[in-house]
Amino acid sequence: MSKATVDNRHHNKDGEISGKHGNTLIRTLRKVYGPSFAAGYPETEKLREVLFKLNETSLSQLRRDHETGHLEKKIASASKYANGEDDVSEA
Numbered sequence: 001m002s003k004a005t006v007d008n009r010h011h012n013k014d015g016e017i018s019g020k021h022g023n024t025l026i027r028t029l030r031k032v033y034g035p036s037f038a039a040g041y042p043e044t045e046k047l048r049e050v051l052f053k054l055n056e057t058s059l060s061q062l063r064r065d066h067e068t069g070h071l072e073k074k075i076a077s078a079s080k081y082a083n084g085e086d087d088v089s090e091a
Helices: 003-021 026-033 047-053 056-068 071-079
Strands: none
Touching: 003 047, 003 056, 003 071, 026 047, 026 056, 026 071, 056 071
8 A cells, every 4th residue: 555545544534533523622632642642732722723733643542542433432531520621522
C-alpha cells in the first residue's frame, strides 16, 4: 500500500473522529490518555482545534480507540468526573 493511500485513510479516520468528538475538551482526553496527551495545547482547547496538529503518539491513541469503538465510552466516562461541566457535546 502506498504512503499516499495510508495517509489518505488516516485523514479520513481523523475527519470521522473530529466530526463525532470534535467538541471534546483536551482536558477530558487527558483524563483518558494521561497528562502528555496533546502536549503543548491548553486543556480548554477542543479536539477539532488541535486534531490535525497532534503528534503521532496522541493520534495513534485516538485512532486505535475510534477504530475499536472504545473512544466514545472512554470520553463519556472521563466527562462524568468533570468539575460540574459537560466536557462533551455532540457535534
